[in-house]
Amino acid sequence: MKGDAVSSAQHARLIRMPGGESPDAQQRVMSWSAYDLQVRATAHSATSGQPGFVPDAHLDHLDDLGIQATITADELCTVGLWERAGGGYRILHRDLARQREHEDLPALAREREHQARAWAQMARPIVVTPPCGACGTPAARIELVAPGQLPAQWEQWPSTVQAAIARERQPGQWHLLVAGLAAGNGYGEPIDTARAGQIAWAFQPPLRFAQVHEAGVHGDAGFCPDCDAPYCYQHWHVSETGHGSCPHGHARAWTGTGRR
Numbered sequence: 041m042k043g044d045a046v047s048s049a050q051h052a053r054l055i056r057m058p059g060g061e062s063p064d065a066q067q068r069v070m071s072w073s074a075y076d077l078q079v080r081a082t083a084h085s086a087t088s089g090q091p092g093f094v095p096d097a098h099l100d101h102l103d104d105l106g107i108q109a110t111i112t113a114d115e116l117c118t119v120g121l122w123e124r125a126g127g128g129y130r131i132l133h134r135d136l137a138r139q140r141e142h143e144d145l146p147a148l149a150r151e152r153e154h155q156a157r158a159w160a161q162m163a164r165p166i167v168v169t170p171p172c173g174a175c176g177t178p179a180a181r182i183e184l185v186a187p188g189q190l191p192a193q194w195e196q197w198p199s200t201v202q203a204a205i206a207r208e209r210q211p212g213q214w215h216l217l218v219a220g221l222a223a224g225n226g227y228g229e230p231i232d233t234a235r236a237g238q239i240a241w242a243f244q245p246p247l248r249f250a251q252v253h254e255a256g257v258h259g260d261a262g263f264c265p266d267c268d269a270p271y272c273y274q275h276w277h278v279s280e281t282g283h284g285s286c287p288h289g290h291a292r293a294w295t296g297t298g299r300r
């Protein structure tokens with residue numbers, strides 16, 4: 041994909057909330073998936089008897105539908121629209137969704153379908169190991185395995201793991217492996233073709249934080265948003281509490297990114 045196409049694709053995935061709608065009168069930028077989840081969760085909480093509260097169980101339910109809600113919830117916390125609260129999330133600014141929930145849902149559904157088709161076409165096997173901006177050692181490792189293929193390190197895995205994966209993998213499913221600073225996903229997880237394409241797109245070189253972040257992969261491959269560069273565990277200076285700072289002093293929490 042050429043630069044222009046990438047930037048317009050990027051643009052289409054982000055929405056900007058005008059300053060007037062925003063609680064702190066600053067323009068907020070969030071992905072369509074974040075906006076979509078905000079709308080869904082606000083509507084759900086209004087009918088569940090707990091207005092403004094999104095239980096983890098509801099996000100797990102959405103995850104099961106392939107909506108990536110848990111990852112998106114982290115994004116909503118990052119932009120200050122949600123916060124973690126006992127067994128779920130509190131929606132801090134429900135008004136943001138309320139005024140547009142009815143008119144926008146069909147459009148968002150169409151947008152999602154359109155995007156899933158576009159992403160599916162970009163699915164391809166990749167192994168990406170972004171080098172640390174300070175020392176060059178891999179900051180993370182992301183591998184996408186095509187349907188019917190085996191991960192690169194398959195032969196080194198315990199036979200019980202191999203058997204479990206072979207048993208659970210559905211025809212046509214891709215396999216995603218993530219390792220890095222934040223908790224990875226172990227021996228990986230099955231994903232659909234659209235998700236594989238989304239990740240392949242996000243990890244196309246040259247790697248940029250904004251693009252990598254769109255993939256919603258735990259830990260963003262070790263990227264510092266402010267430096268727009270990845271760093272290894274050592275150069276994030278991760279403390280016992282899971283807080284780190286990059287070589288340029290930018291802080292980032294490395295625990296709690298993704299509850300799974």
Ligand SMILES: [Zn+2]
Pocket residue numbers: 172173174175176177271272273274275
């Ligand atoms: Zn390093």
Ligand SMILES: [Zn+2]
Pocket residue numbers: 264265266267268286287288289290
């Ligand atoms: Zn930094």
